[in-house]
Amino acid sequence: MSFAQILQSLVAGLGYTVLVTLLCAATALVVALAIIAARRLGGKAAGNALDALVYVLRGIPVLVLLFMVFFGLPALGLDIPPLAAMMLSLGAVSGAYLSEIFRGSLQAVSQAEILAAQASGFTPFQSFRLIELPQMIRLSVPGMVNELTSVMKYSPFAYTVGIPEITKQAMALTSTTMQSLQIYTAVGLLYFGLYRAILLAVAYVERHFAIPGFAEE
Amino acid sequence: MALLEVRNLVKTFGTKTVLDGVTFDLEEGQTKVIMGPSGCGKSTLLRCLNRLEEPTSGSVRFDGKEMTAPTADVRALRQLIGFVFQNFALYRHLTVLDNVTLALRQLKKMPAALAEERALHELARMDMAEKRDAYPASLSGGQSQRVAIARALAMEPRVLFFDEPTSALDPVMAREVVTLINRLYLENVTILCVTHDLYLAQYISDSIIFLDQGKVRAEDKAENLLSGHADPVIASFFGRKS
Amino acid sequence: MGGNFPALLVQLQADLPSLISALGETVLLSVIITINGLIGGLLVFYLTLSNSGVVRKIINGYISIFIGTPLIVFLFLLYYGLPTIGIRLSPFVIAVFGFFLNVSAYNARFLVTAYKGLLPTELEAAKAQGFSRGQIFRLVTAPQVLRLAAPALASQAIQNTKDSSIVFLIQYTEFFAGMQEIAMRSFLFFETYFVTALVYLLLVSVIVLAMRRLERRFTIPGLS
Ligand SMILES: Nc1ncnc2c1ncn2[C@@H]1O[C@H](COP(=O)(O)OP(=O)(O)OP(=O)(O)O)[C@@H](O)[C@H]1O
Ligand SMILES: [Mg+2]
Numbered sequence: 001m002s003f004a005q006i007l008q009s010l011v012a013g014l015g016y017t018v019l020v021t022l023l024c025a026a027t028a029l030v031v032a033l034a035i036i037a038a039r040r041l042g043g044k045a046a047g048n049a050l051d052a053l054v055y056v057l058r059g060i061p062v063l064v065l066l067f068m069v070f071f072g073l074p075a076l077g078l079d080i081p082p083l084a085a086m087m088l089s090l091g092a093v094s095g096a097y098l099s100e101i102f103r104g105s106l107q108a109v110s111q112a113e114i115l116a117a118q119a120s121g122f123t124p125f126q127s128f129r130l131i132e133l134p135q136m137i138r139l140s141v142p143g144m145v146n147e148l149t150s151v152m153k154y155s156p157f158a159y160t161v162g163i164p165e166i167t168k169q170a171m172a173l174t175s176t177t178m179q180s181l182q183i184y185t186a187v188g189l190l191y192f193g194l195y196r197a198i199l200l201a202v203a204y205v206e207r208h209f210a211i212p213g214f215a216e217e
Numbered sequence: 218m219a220l221l222e223v224r225n226l227v228k229t230f231g232t233k234t235v236l237d238g239v240t241f242d243l244e245e246g247q248t249k250v251i252m253g254p255s256g257c258g259k260s261t262l263l264r265c266l267n268r269l270e271e272p273t274s275g276s277v278r279f280d281g282k283e284m285t286a287p288t289a290d291v292r293a294l295r296q297l298i299g300f301v302f303q304n305f306a307l308y309r310h311l312t313v314l315d316n317v318t319l320a321l322r323q324l325k326k327m328p329a330a331l332a333e334e335r336a337l338h339e340l341a342r343m344d345m346a347e348k349r350d351a352y353p354a355s356l357s358g359g360q361s362q363r364v365a366i367a368r369a370l371a372m373e374p375r376v377l378f379f380d381e382p383t384s385a386l387d388p389v390m391a392r393e394v395v396t397l398i399n400r401l402y403l404e405n406v407t408i409l410c411v412t413h414d415l416y417l418a419q420y421i422s423d424s425i426i427f428l429d430q431g432k433v434r435a436e437d438k439a440e441n442l443l444s445g446h447a448d449p450v451i452a453s454f455f456g457r458k459s
Numbered sequence: 460m461g462g463n464f465p466a467l468l469v470q471l472q473a474d475l476p477s478l479i480s481a482l483g484e485t486v487l488l489s490v491i492i493t494i495n496g497l498i499g500g501l502l503v504f505y506l507t508l509s510n511s512g513v514v515r516k517i518i519n520g521y522i523s524i525f526i527g528t529p530l531i532v533f534l535f536l537l538y539y540g541l542p543t544i545g546i547r548l549s550p551f552v553i554a555v556f557g558f559f560l561n562v563s564a565y566n567a568r569f570l571v572t573a574y575k576g577l578l579p580t581e582l583e584a585a586k587a588q589g590f591s592r593g594q595i596f597r598l599v600t601a602p603q604v605l606r607l608a609a610p611a612l613a614s615q616a617i618q619n620t621k622d623s624s625i626v627f628l629i630q631y632t633e634f635f636a637g638m639q640e641i642a643m644r645s646f647l648f649f650e651t652y653f654v655t656a657l658v659y660l661l662l663v664s665v666i667v668l669a670m671r672r673l674e675r676r677f678t679i680p681g682l683s
Binding site: 110112113115116117118119120121122123126130131134135138211212213214 | 267269292293294295296298299300302304305306307308309310319320323324352353354355368369372
């Protein structure tokens, strides 16, 4: 099998890799936004509970959590489909990390602006939605990119729950061809290409949404 | 009935009494300046008046409504008070125009086109209309403050609060801003202004409230306070200044 | 819902000696990876400061490749790929080597980021005093950059401990692999993975506490 042929058969898994990455990243975003909003608008008890949740999620290996969700929960009578298992493990863990990134950015939003919003009669939720959130998101772009690429790099775990993404395709190929060296080199290339594509896409989006003089260091 | 009636306002932080029974009135169309030594409670007073800070006791009636009552709709009242800060506090992620229209659209639920029209009107009043699409980071201090004033004016407030509007500006820009505030004064906009800037105080005040250690020590016209006042504390405060 | 934890406890007790040695493997691996990664990271960081454009290009390429590809793929490349050209390495050697290249790249990037936050005047001052390049790196750059990057390096250490769990995928018997076996034998999947997660959480907490101690000891007033 030529290298080109290898690449070609691996590309069959590319769609699933992208799907897993996007679904988990979307889960992370939702989880992180929910955590940060609840922290900002909820009371002290809610804050402590969320701190604990984030700490736990950041302290457990993704793979262990994935196995707990995918192999463990069915034993308790709760069947979780593979993609959902990825979202509940990789997505949730990444959401915890992302919430910490958001938390840092939120602290950088100027108190004066929040006060001004309060003085003009905005509710805390309006101030959060209209002033703090948009700035937080923009300040978090580098961290969000890191998190997205991180999700992409953990996406191969999906093969352990049977999702036919790139790594799974590679395993199938190695069992029939014995060209493991070329195959895994090709796998690495594909992931690296994906990584570069993410960076390019982000640079493109950033150029279009840049605010002059904002978050430039 | 005055527009703003402050009676016996007290504010303590822990054991520290910052406002110690402040009483004064502000009539519709009047402009009063609050002066006094640093730390005497001027900012705290303004912040208590629109409940950014909770007063410890006393009463604040705004347009006949008790602002300190537990049932008071604080946010509705805040919309009637335009607040301009020393550090401008423009929203950095929004253009000049959006800074001014945000509260119109979100709080007054004004249609976008109408809000824009109002905003451009106020920006023009502050000579800032041509900067409508600029972001705050590209503005000078004086320009930022003019946008902040336009933002406050756009809500058609009953009164404007200024907290040291010129003290973050260099002298030239400060003059620009003073000129604009003076224009509002001549238009009979109701203003309550905290400042250390004698130039500003003279140009815009019907009277000056002199605050010292949380108490109103004197309230009088600028010309009576500024030179040779009988009270040695006041005399020395303004003596040092000029 | 619920779960049969008492039954699992019986299993765990029976396998205690082998589980403890598996846990030892995890701890050992994490420590080796972390120390190697710090040394490698510093080395790579030093090379990014090279005068030679070629060296810088190569080093930046290396960092970018390892940050841009999944570690597990590189481990598979070594584990399944090398034998096809006659090189057979033990899973342990592969794990140590693979993590070394990967973690060094990450740590180097943290150090580079910290380096960008240094005041250029400080380095110029050292140059003006007549220090050599090596001396400046050792005496001025490295100590500051390490402190500035400490939070990132610390979270990488935590990451290493958690990531070490993936080496069971190349048949290396560390803690997760040991627990897997118990899960297969007892069919107490949920309970076993739950306890596994708890143990990792405990390990991570130990690191977090240790880092807090170190942080208190090594902070410089006014330098964050
Ligand atoms: N949140 C707070 N907690 C505790 N003390 C406070 C708080 N806010 C203000 N103070 C104290 O109240 C006093 C009055 O503060 P305030 O800011 O009102 O003074 P000011 O007259 O505006 O001074 P300046 O002219 O310097 O702006 C100061 O001693 C200040 O330290
Ligand atoms: Mg003040």
